Amino acid sequence: MCLTRQASPLRRDITVSPRTPVSTETGPAVEAAKAAKAREERATGLRGSIHRRPVTWFFVLAYVLSWAAWTPYVLSQNGLGVWDFAFPGTGAAPQLLGILPGGYLGPIVSALLLTGLTEGRAGLRAWRGRMTKFRVNWRWYAVVLLSVPAALTITSAVVSDSGPAMPTAMVLAAFLPGLIGQMVTTGLAEEPGWREFAMPRLQERYGPLAATAIVGPLWGVWHLPLFLTEWGGYPDVTWVDVLKFVITAIAFSFVMTWVFNRSSGSMPLVMLLHCGVNNFFSIAAMDMFPGMTRQDASSAFLLGSLVGALIVLVATRGRLGAGSASGDGALPGRAA
Template sequence: MTISSARPEAGGRPGLLARRPLTSFFVMAYAFSWLVWSPWVLGEDGAGLLPTRIDPALIGYLNAAAILAGPTVAGLVMARVTGGRAGVRALLARLVLWRVGVQWYVVALVGVPLIMLVGTTIWAGAGPTSGALGGPSYLLTYVVTFVLVTVLGGPLFEEIGWRGFALPRMQSSLGALGASVVLGVLWALWHLPQFLVPSWAASSGGGGVSGILLFTLTAITFTVVITWLFNHTRASLLIAVLVHSSIDTFSITLGALFPPDVLASAMPFMIGFGAVALVLVAVTRGRLGYAGRQE
C-alpha cells in the first residue's frame, strides 16, 4: 500500500492506516526496528541465538539503523498519512521549538541528572566517588558525549515517533496519565529484542522477566516526567529529546561515580523518577499539564 492510498479518496473511505493511525504507527515501529535488530540479536559476540560474531562497530550501526527505521520512519509515514505534507512539516517543526522558557531547559539538562544522582545515592546507601570524573575537563567530555548520544544513541530519532506522533494522539483519547502509562509500556517492550543480547541486558538493569518488568516500570516513570515537560513546553520535541539525552548520557556518568553492582539494576532510576512521577501525578491530579488536543 502506498502512502497516498491510505489517505481518503474524494468522498471515499479512509485507508487502513488513516483509520487506525496509532495502531499502524506502533506496528510499523516494532516491525521495522525488530527486523533491523535481528542480526545483532542472532549473533552479538556469540552470545545471541546463533554462534556467530558481529563486529562491535556493526552493532552500533544496527542499533542506530533500527531506531531510524522504527519510530522515526513510522512517525513520519503516519504524519504524512494523517496530515499530508503539512503534517510532516508540523511534526518536524516541533524539533526546533526552542522558545519555551529557560526553566524547562534547566529541568531537562540539570534537574534530570540530579534526579538520577539522588535515586542512585539512595539505592547505593552512599555518595558518589569523589574525583572520579577527572576534574573540570569532564564538562567538555560530557557535552561531547551528550551530542553523540543525542544523534547516534536514539533520543533524536526515537522522539520523532514516541512523543512526536504518538503521545499527542494518545493524550487526546486516554488523557495525559493514561497515555503516559500505555506509551511507557509500549516504549519499553519495543526494546525486547535487545534483552536477548546479554551485554545489552546487563547494561539496562538485567535480563529475565524481573529485569524486563522493572525496566518497563521505570520507562513509565520516565514517560510521566517527559509528558509533564512536553505539555508545559507547547509540545516541544526539542525538550523531549533533551530529557531523553540527559537520561542516557548521565547514566554513563553514574557508571564512573558508583560501583558497577549499584547500576546492575534499574532500581536507582525507579527510585528517583518514581518519586518525581508520583509527586507530579498528585500535584496535577493526573493531568500533567495537558490542556487539549495537540496533534
C-alpha cells in the same frame, strides 16, 4: 532509552496537546488537519484503515521495522550466538551498529511515513516545525539539564548506599559531547515517534493519564529483543530485569508527558530529558559510584522515575500539564 541500558484524530486541541493553538484558523497544522480529513473521507481499504487508525498503525510499524532490523544483532555473537558473526568494535561501537538501524527504522520512520500518508506535505511541514521548537523559556533547559543528573545522583547514592565521588575532569569534558551524541542517536530515533506522533493523538482521545499508560508500556516492551543481547546483559539477564525496565519506562513516561505538555510540545526539550538519563549512566555514573552494578543503575533509574512520576501526578492532579496556558514554555506554577 535504547542505546544504553544503564540507563489523532487529526485535529488537535490545546487542552491536551498544546502543539497547535486552536484559535489559529490558518497555518501548516490546520491545513494538514483539513487535508487529512478530506483524504480520510475518500480513502478505502488499507489506506482508509491507516487514515482511521494512524496510531495503531504506528505501533505496528514501529515494532515490525525495529524488531526486523534488530534480528541480526540478536542472532549474532553479540546476542544469542546463533550466527557466527559479531558486530565489530569495542565499547559502545557494537551497540551502535546493532541497535541504531532498528532505532531509526522503527519510531521515526513510522511517524514520518504515517504523517505523510495521513496529512500530506502540510503535515510534514508542521511536524518539522515541532521537531525544531527550540524556542522555549531558558529555565526549562536549565531545569532539565540540572535536575536529571541531580536526581539520578541522589537515587544512585540511595541504591548503592554510598556517597558520590566528584566527577573527574575527563567525565566533565565528555558530558556535553556525550549528551549531543545521545540526542542524535537515541533521542532523534525514538521520541519523534513515541512522544511527538503517538502521545498527542492518544491524549486528545483518552486524556493524558490514559495516553501515558498506553505509550509507556508499549515503549518499554519495544525494547524486549535487546534483552537477548549484550545491551540487556544477556545471558545473565532475568525476568526481574525486564520487568524493572518496563515499569521504569511507564513511570518515566509520566514525567516526559508533563514536560511535553508544559513546554507546548518542544521535542528538543523532551529529547534532552530522555537523553540526559542515558548520558548520566553512560558517562558519569560509574565514575561517581565505582562500585555501581548494572542492577544498581537500573534500580536508581526506577526509583528516580517512580518519585518523579508521583510528584508530577500529585502536583498536577493527574493533568500532567494538559490544558496549560503557558505557550511560551513557562515553568510550572505560573499556570495550573
